[in-house]
Amino acid sequence: MTRALVVESPGALALVEDLGRPGFAHLGVTGSGALDRGAARLANRLVGNRDGDAIVEVLVGGFRARFTGGDCWFAVAGAWGPVVLDGRTVAPYTAVRAPDGGVLELGPAVRGLRYSLAVRGGIDEAPVLGSRSRDTLSGIGPEPLAPGRVLAIGAEPEASVPLIDQEAAFAPPDGAVTLALRPGPRADWFTDAAGATFFEASWRLSEQADRIGARLVGPTLERRDAGELASEATVPGSVQVAGDGRPTILLADRPVTGGYPVIAIVALSSLDAVAQLRPGQELRFRHA
């Protein structure tokens, strides 16, 4: 019998993700992939997987699933919250062996927003365009998880489960988060005052935040002129400013091209932190 993870409850949103689908943007297919790439890599490494193996990205919590077909190592990284195996709390950011039939539950995240659940062998869904990532914008890749969904688990990797003396835990911060920014292609479309305000203001994550983009609450950013921008391709972390002067950080499932000027780009070192921001959480910007 092949090993599988059988979903009993997906919670708010549970998706299969890996490190994405690069190389198809010119065909209108965005990169997608785990929103917190560092957490996906770490969870995979904790169970001896390759970095690019598919994980389950669980939003907020409320996720419950049963291991079938044999024992299976798993690890949870990213968001910080109760990880419960067969009714007993186990350590996050640690490889844990689930028995055949074991039930794993991820409770409401206390810090951060997105758990990365890696199983040893990886989630073995059929890849589409070389990736097992669910692209929520285009509907490409494995369907969002629903109760009863059976996720096949891949073959045991060659690497053993690494022995780690110290906990490799990096719980997302619960206070203000400072993100490093690089200049955007259209920074000169904004007034000097807007450029200064952008870095001096305190921002908050709005309720309108998903895998496509994270809209921010704060002051409005004034443009030098109101000219139309011909749509152009963006990279993950692009901070696009809409016509109302409000910024949005574009994320993994963003459209390939956008028609609003990009004032700045979140540095790669800060991008994973955006995935773990909770609505209402404070954020500030600094120059990278």
Add this chain to the structure above:
Amino acid sequence: MTRRLLPSGESALLVECDGLDEVLALHDALAPERRPGVIELVPAARTLLVVVDPAVLPLESLATWLRRIRVDDAPATDAAAFGEAVVPVVYDGDDLDETAALLHVSPEELVARHLAASWRVAFGGFAPGFGYLVSDDWSFEVPRLGAPRARVPAGAVALAGAFAGVYPRQSPGGWRLIGRTDAVLWDAGRPEPAVLAPGRRVRFERVRG
């Protein structure tokens, strides 16, 4: 011809051109020579985004390459580099008569011009497999619908602005529909998932419905 290199993070540069013709010429120059380290080459109406793996091709080297590359003033017209697609069309779109009237031609004339033009895919970006088609033989400017349709069927052949296009899947859309094709223009299971990839030459061929 001016080319501005704009910053776009740690692993990309955005090249801004004077207009679409220069974007097409630059794309034609860059695309066939797929340098190691180039991950994405994404043309748009006035820009071309080049995404690299900076460990293989550092941004400084990319910038030098982009500044120095020779671009033919007249983009290659042969289909050799990108291939040609022939799309069979039944010209019975809901907006055909009204669109022709807006352009002060008969529906037959509009169809004949659409068939006679040699098109090329300039860029994508709206949805997987959707290509914005341009042609030197096409002089019409087609206004978009006042209110977009909530559902445009897959295979709808459409016009908007200076562009022609084909909806690869059912989606909302504000382009004017002049016909339909049963060609499968997008299939993620194929090695080349999109028929209408940037650079490809396209001809439409009339079929009876």
